[in-house]
Every structure is written in C-alpha cells, then in structure tokens.
Amino acid sequence: MCWVRKSETQKFLKMRIRGELTFPGDKSISHRALMLAALSDGRCTVRNLSTGADVESTRQCLLRCGIESESKSGGVVIRGGTLGIPESDLQCGNSGTTARLLTGLLAGEGIPSTLTGDSSLSKRPMKRIIDPLNSMGSSIQSKDGHLPMSLESRSLTGIDYSLPVASAQVKSAVLLAGLNAKGKTTVREQVRTRDHTEIMLRNLGADITVSGSRVNLSPLTSPLQSFDLTVPADPSTAAFFAAAAALVPGSEITLRKTLKNPTRTGFFDALERMGAGVKWLEEYDEGGERTGDLRVWCRPLQPVSLSRPDIPGIIDEIPVLAILATQAEGTTEVRGAGELRLKESDRIAAICSNLLRMGADVTELDDGFVIEGPTPLEGAEITTYGDHRVAMTFTIAGLLADEGTRLDDDRCVAVSCPEFSNLLGKVIA
Ligand code: S3P
Numbered sequence: 001m002c003w004v005r006k007s008e009t010q011k012f013l014k015m016r017i018r019g020e021l022t023f024p025g026d027k028s029i030s031h032r033a034l035m036l037a038a039l040s041d042g043r044c045t046v047r048n049l050s051t052g053a054d055v056e057s058t059r060q061c062l063l064r065c066g067i068e069s070e071s072k073s074g075g076v077v078i079r080g081g082t083l084g085i086p087e088s089d090l091q092c093g094n095s096g097t098t099a100r101l102l103t104g105l106l107a108g109e110g111i112p113s114t115l116t117g118d119s120s121l122s123k124r125p126m127k128r129i130i131d132p133l134n135s136m137g138s139s140i141q142s143k144d145g146h147l148p149m150s151l152e153s154r155s156l157t158g159i160d161y162s163l164p165v166a167s168a169q170v171k172s173a174v175l176l177a178g179l180n181a182k183g184k185t186t187v188r189e190q191v192r193t194r195d196h197t198e199i200m201l202r203n204l205g206a207d208i209t210v211s212g213s214r215v216n217l218s219p220l221t222s223p224l225q226s227f228d229l230t231v232p233a234d235p236s237t238a239a240f241f242a243a244a245a246a247l248v249p250g251s252e253i254t255l256r257k258t259l260k261n262p263t264r265t266g267f268f269d270a271l272e273r274m275g276a277g278v279k280w281l282e283e284y285d286e287g288g289e290r291t292g293d294l295r296v297w298c299r300p301l302q303p304v305s306l307s308r309p310d311i312p313g314i315i316d317e318i319p320v321l322a323i324l325a326t327q328a329e330g331t332t333e334v335r336g337a338g339e340l341r342l343k344e345s346d347r348i349a350a351i352c353s354n355l356l357r358m359g360a361d362v363t364e365l366d367d368g369f370v371i372e373g374p375t376p377l378e379g380a381e382i383t384t385y386g387d388h389r390v391a392m393t394f395t396i397a398g399l400l401a402d403e404g405t406r407l408d409d410d411r412c413v414a415v416s417c418p419e420f421s422n423l424l425g426k427v428i429a
Contacts, residue, residue: 017244017251018429024048025231026259027416028168029196029289030055031097033229035105035176036200038067040080042226047075049231052388052416054095061090061102065111080226083109089148092117094344094386094415097169100129101197103149104173107138108180110153117147120344120386129173132161136177136185158183158219165339166312168193168263171215178217179206187215193312194263199288203227232259232291237417239267239317240392241427242296243324246276247400252297253427254281260290266313268294270321274328275302301328303373308336315339319393322351325371326360327400334368344415345385354382354394358401379403388415395424 030050035058037044049055059069059076066084070077083106092099092115099115103126106113116122127145134140136156142149158181161174171187175197178185190213198215201208205225207218238255245253260280272278277297284291301324306314314321318337325332340347352364357380361372379401384391391410398405413420 015248015428017241017248017253017427019427020254020256021241021423021427022256023233023237023258023423024051024417024419026050026234027052027054027236028097028194029200029231029259031058031101032172032196032200033231034058034062034069034078035101036204036224037078037080037227038062038065038083038105039179039220039224040204040226041223042080044078044080044226045075045228046078047230048233049076050234050416051418053093053414053418054098054416057091057093057095058098058102061092061098064088064090065106065113080223083111085111086113089114089116092121092147094118094121096121096124096344099126099147099149100169100173101176103129103140103151104133104176107133107136107140107151107154108156108177110155110180112151112153114148114150122147125342128165128167128170132159132170132174133177135159135161136174136181138177156181158185160186160188162188163190166191166193167339168195168197168312172197175201175208175215175217179220181219183219185217189213189215191309191312192263194261196261196289203288227287229287232286232289233257234416235259235264235267236316237420238294240320240396240420241423242268242271242294243320244396244399244424244427245296246271246298246301246324247327247396249298252277252295255294255296257284257286257291258294260292263313266310267317267321270304270306270314271296271324274304274324275299301373303328303330303332305333306335306337311337311339316389319347319351319389320396322355322362322369322371323393323397323400326355326373326375326377328373330373332371332373335365336367338367343387343389345387345390347387347390350383350385350387350390351393354380354390355397357381358397358405377401379405382407384409384412386412388412388417392417392420395420
C-alpha cells in the first residue's frame with residue numbers, strides 16, 4: 001500500500017524534479033542477453049542487468065535448464081553450454097518475454113518442458129507463438145492458447161512467417177527457434193518492432209540480415225560467441241522520470257546512458273512533439289546499441305496523436321503518456337493500440353478508469369483513448385491491477401494531484417524496477 005498524503009502532496013507541488021540518474025539495464029535486452037549467453041560457447045559477463053523480477057524469472061528458468069549464472073560485483077557471469085531437460089516446471093512469473101522467448105529457444109533446442117506463469121501471465125495470449133512454432137514442427141500443447149504450455153522434443157524446420165500482430169516477442173520466439181532449425185527462417189513485419197534480438201544475434205556471429213521489413217536467419221553452424229555486455233539503461237523506466245520532469249514546473253533531469261535504439265524512442269519523440277524540452281547529449285555505442293545522455297525539462301505541453309504505426313515504438317510508455325496528455329492544451333488521441341489490453345493488465349481500461357477517478361477528461365476507445373487537457377488532477381484511490389507500469393504511471397500522476405493519492409498495490413513495481421521509489425526520491429528537490 002502506498003500513500004501520498006495531502007501534506008506530502010503539497011510538498012511535492014512545491015518541489016522540482018532535478019538532477020541526474022543512472023538506471024538498471026533495459027529489460028528486453030537483459031532477457032535476450034541471458035538467453036543468448038546460454039547458447040554461447042563459454043563464459044559471458046552481463047553488466048547492468050535489469051534488476052527486475054521479470055529478468056530474474058528468465059535467469060531462474062535457465063538455471064532449471066542447467067545454465068548457471070553468478071552475480072559478481074562486475075556483473076552477472078553466465079556459463080553457456082548445452083541446455084538440459086528441466087526436472088520441474090519453468091515458472092515465468094509475470095514475464096511475457098520470458099514465456100514467449102524461452103518457448104522459442106526451448107522449441108529450437110528440442111527441450112521437453114512445461115512453462116507456467118502467475119495469474120496475470122496465465123491470461124495472456126500464447127497462441128501467437130504456438131501457431132508459428134508448431135508450423136515449424138514443434139509440438140506445443142496449451143490450455144486454450146494460455147499457460148501452462150508443454151513442449152515435446154521435436155526437430156524444427158525454418159519458416160517464412162508474416163507476423164499477424166506487431167510483436168517483438170513473437171518475432172524473437174520464431175528467430176530463436178530458427179537458430180536450431182533445418183533451413184532458413186524469415187520473419188516479415190508489417191510494423192517495425194524492437195530489434196534487439198537481431199542486433200545481438202548479428203554481433204554474436206549468427207547469419208542474420210534485415211532487408212526492409214524482412215528478417216532472414218540461417219541456422220547456427222557453431223555456438224554463438226561468448227560476450228561481455230553492458231546493458232544500456234532502460235528507456236521504459238527512464239520514461240517515468242522524463243515525464244515527471246516534463247510535468248512539474250521548474251524541473252530538469254538528465255537520464256544517463258539511456259538506450260537510444262530508434263525502435264524504442266517513441267516516447268521521447270512524442271514528448272518532444274508535445275513541446276517538452278528534450279535533448280540527447282553525449283552519445284555512446286554499447287554492444288551494437290546506441291545509447292545517450294538525455295536531458296528533459298518542463299515546458300508547456302501540446303497534445304499529440306498516435307496511430308497504429310507509432311504504437312510498437314512507444315507501447316510500454318503509453319500509460320505515462322496519458323498523464324502528460326491530461327496537462328496538454330487540447331485533444332490527445334491514441335488509436336491502434338489494442339495490444340495494450342493484452343499486457344500485464346488491460347492497460348487501456350486501467351489508464352481510463354484511474355484517470356477518471358483523478359478528474360481527467362478521458363474517453364475510452366476499443367483500441368486507445370482520447371484525453372482533453374488540461375485538467376487538474378485530484379488525489380484518488382488507484383487500482384494498479386498488480387501491473388508495474390500502471391503503478392509507476394499513477395505514482396507520477398500523484399505528484400500533480402492536490403490531495404492524497406493511494407495505490408492499492410505498489411509492490412508490483414519490482415517486476416521491472418525495484419529501485420523506482422528510491423530513484424524518484426533522489427530527484428525530488
Ligand atoms: C517486449 C516486447 C513488447 C513489450 C514488452 C517487451 C520484448 O511486447 O511490450 O514489454 O522484450 O520483446 P510485445 O512483443 O507483446 O508487443
């Protein structure tokens with residue numbers, strides 16, 4: 001239970017968001033780093049691995065398959081090698097990325113196993129990976145397209161697959177399966193999604209090319225090269241702090257070494273279009289990914305419109321964008337984002353119902369929402385639905401509310417960023 005009491009709220013309103021932050025590593029890259037380390041020919045070190053429970057789920061699942069890892073002061077050391085048959089179920093917790101990518105990896109390696117998840121993950125669609133993997137020759141049984149899912153050992157054949165949904169998880173599951181299939185695998189995307197799997201595979205010696213909307217992969221002829229990687233700071237976590245700085249007058253924040261992959265910067269691009277101060281400073285390269293120091297400061301906000309092609313690049317940041325929209329002068333529209341209903345919670349419903357309680361002018365659509373701004377936000381009882389991004393979004397909204405805001409459950413932030421409150425505390429000046 002998290003209370004922002006009236007007196008604290010008033011204090012917050014007098015406060016500014018100021019300073020410089022470094023964040024734990026990107027969640028998507030962290031999952032992939034662990035899984036690809038498992039396929040490597042030796043000892044890999046991953047620095048700045050995401051500290052969230054989701055990535056820990058991946059680490060634990062791999063451990064059950066015989067892939068050992070050890071946290072050292074300089075990072076997590078993983079010994080790659082041969083994946084073994086787990087003796088018990090693989091518990092994926094709340095993590096869709098663990099469940100979907102690992103199923104692809106295990107299907108390719110022919111490892112019989114059963115994957116399970118928590119109550120939220122058990123409601124999320126798995127048919128989207130079961131269909132292409134079974135077409136490749138896998139034999140995956142599920143409970144009506146949901147977890148638990150069981151795989152048998154099969155040899156796979158490469159596939160030419162057009163993604164019916166814009167999903168990096170589905171793309172990655174097929175590519176990971178294709179690494180050990182017979183013949184080439186092609187995945188075609190209608191809308192470009194995050195490409196960390198492609199970047200990492202190419203860097204580690206796999207034969208993978210991207211041409212237009214097509215990703216072409218040949219099966220591995222030797223194990224992936226072992227590697228040493230520093231994971232760039234998670235832009236999806238950084239987005240909450242950027243939003244706070246953009247919303248609270250007099251604020252300015254610098255978010256160090258933030259991932260600047262163009263498939264992930266949709267939120268910062270939208271923030272700039274809304275009129276907030278946004279400037280990428282120093283740029284760096286880390287394991288084939290671009291990173292940069294990002295400065296964000298408060299300026300009057302204008303509305304923004306997002307449609308289907310924009311959505312994959314901002315999918316996880318749309319909840320916090322909605323808070324910005326309540327303070328922008330005019331109508332913000334988000335459409336073509338029906339996938340948000342299939343995340344850790346139904347995020348469209350969670351955004352709209354909680355914002356209505358805070359007094360915002362919001363209309364729920366099947367595939368998005370319309371928000372009229374600006375409206376003052378009032379303190380309210382917030383239902384997080386156990387969804388980390390909903391909890392963090394309404395913590396930021398609570399900074400603006402003129403009365404106490406209470407989250408029914410904020411423990412879920414640990415799914416992606418256990419340090420969230422500490423980090424926020426550091427920049428409230
Ligand atoms: C992810 C892809 C996205 C994103 C999720 C992480 C990934 O999901 O929402 O948080 O690591 O590939 P979808 O592929 O379902 O869009």
